[in-house]
Amino acid sequence: MTNDLKDSFSGAGAGTGAGPGPGTGGDAPPAPAALAAKVRTLAPSMTRSMQRVAEAVAGDPAGCAALTVTGLAELTGTSEATVVRTSRLLGYPGYRDLRLALAGLAAQQESGRAPAVTADIAVDDPMADVVTKLAHDEQQTLADTAAALDTVQLGAAVAALAGARRVDIYGVGASGLVAQDLAQKLLRIGLVAHAHSDPHLAVTNAVQLRSGDVAIAISHSGSTGDIIEPLRVAFDHGATTVAITGRPDGPVSQYADHILTTSTARESELRPAAMSSRTSQLLVVDCLFIGVMQRTYESAAPALAASYEALAHRHSPRTR
Structure with a gap:
């Protein structure tokens, strides 16, 4: 998928040309617990600049929640417009709403109710680590799917x-x-x-x-x-x-x-x-x-x- 085509999915209400399909949500922003799942699901279809914003908010929700739109744009080497487009693609009307969700996600992670992102499986990982990482990813995938299922x-x-x-x-x-x-x-x-x-x-x-x-x-x-x-x-x-x-x-x-x-x-x-x-x-x-x-x-x-x-x-x- 080219960047031009990816950008066509980044505006508010973007879809397949026939408008958003049923069951896609959009009436209400995702709950904080569903934010990480949205990032994991949508990141592969984003432009590289939008991916940098998504990866930043998923990796450090507390830190990003403290940033203005300008601050997050500077942190990720993108533009304010890219930050806003990323917010909308993730289901939020604007960056202010995304910041509120990030603060909520950070609070959940602090309390232990939302697990932090773990490292990918490495070629030299011992088998015990492979089992642990796979089990965590499987559990997270199931939890994310359950949270987002309409x-x-x-x-x-x-x-x-x-x-x-x-x-x-x-x-x-x-x-x-x-x-x-x-x-x-x-x-x-x-x-x-x-x-x-x-x-x-x-x-x-x-x-x-x-x-x-x-x-x-x-x-x-x-x-x-x-x-x-x-x-x-x-x-x-x-x-x-x-x-x-x-x-x-x-x-x-x-x-x-x-x-x-x-x-x-x-x-x-x-x-x-x-x-x-x-x-x-x-x-x-x-x-x-x-x-x-x-x-x-x-x-x-x-x-x-x-x-x-x-x-x-x-x-x-x-x-x-």
């Missing part, structure tokens, strides 16, 4: 799934594994669900969808063409569409009736985005599954029990 959008997606005639789920790479996980969960409680990682099959199946069906796209970047195209086709044919993405302002959102935002740990050389995004995607998938189970319990519980019994019978010792 439960209204989640409830609407659950309602659509619970009454769906058919569910198609699109994902490639690591997201494809998450798509398969959701499909097999839904199948075990009696829903007709299929995961598609082949883009051609995904589109040809999407053509068959209609009102009463559900299509789910899973894409951390929100810009994977092989995922966007089948979701667009499903949207155009009247299906209810859901996007599970770490970039709610990405192109996938313009074809999504409901957007479920995921968070991710900081990407590093030894921990790529695909690896860290999978954790948050699986949390959202599990939330969808439990929600559907609750809504369809009378039919879902017997179906799940039957699947357990069938599997247990398959793996039991054969009798002569």
Whole structure:
């Protein structure tokens, strides 16, 4: 993504060209606890100058909260306009609102309720440190995703799934594994669900969808063409569409009736985005599954029990 294109996402109300999609927030600034998650999620799509501002506020919220907009611009080697644009991209009307959130985040970290950012995994880290750092990042990713997840959008997606005639789920790479996980969960409680990682099959199946069906796209970047195209086709044919993405302002959102935002740990050389995004995607998938189970319990519980019994019978010792 070029800097010019990145800058197009930095203004107030920036989106995909069709305006902000549902479930993207924007009505109220993020709570202090969600600020760090927003920085981690959005930093990769920012310009380098905006990243410097974001990294500064995430790394030293107390210090930055004490700075004026001019002071933060000087600290990061950027401009006041860049500081304001970064504030708006993070969900705050202006820098004053961001400073208030930074002060709140600093207070939480001081009290121990918000963990400080830890160092990335290094090539020469002992295995004990690798385990500790990975566990911290996984826990933080789950906490960030839970804090940012729009439960209204989640409830609407659950309602659509619970009454769906058919569910198609699109994902490639690591997201494809998450798509398969959701499909097999839904199948075990009696829903007709299929995961598609082949883009051609995904589109040809999407053509068959209609009102009463559900299509789910899973894409951390929100810009994977092989995922966007089948979701667009499903949207155009009247299906209810859901996007599970770490970039709610990405192109996938313009074809999504409901957007479920995921968070991710900081990407590093030894921990790529695909690896860290999978954790948050699986949390959202599990939330969808439990929600559907609750809504369809009378039919879902017997179906799940039957699947357990069938599997247990398959793996039991054969009798002569």
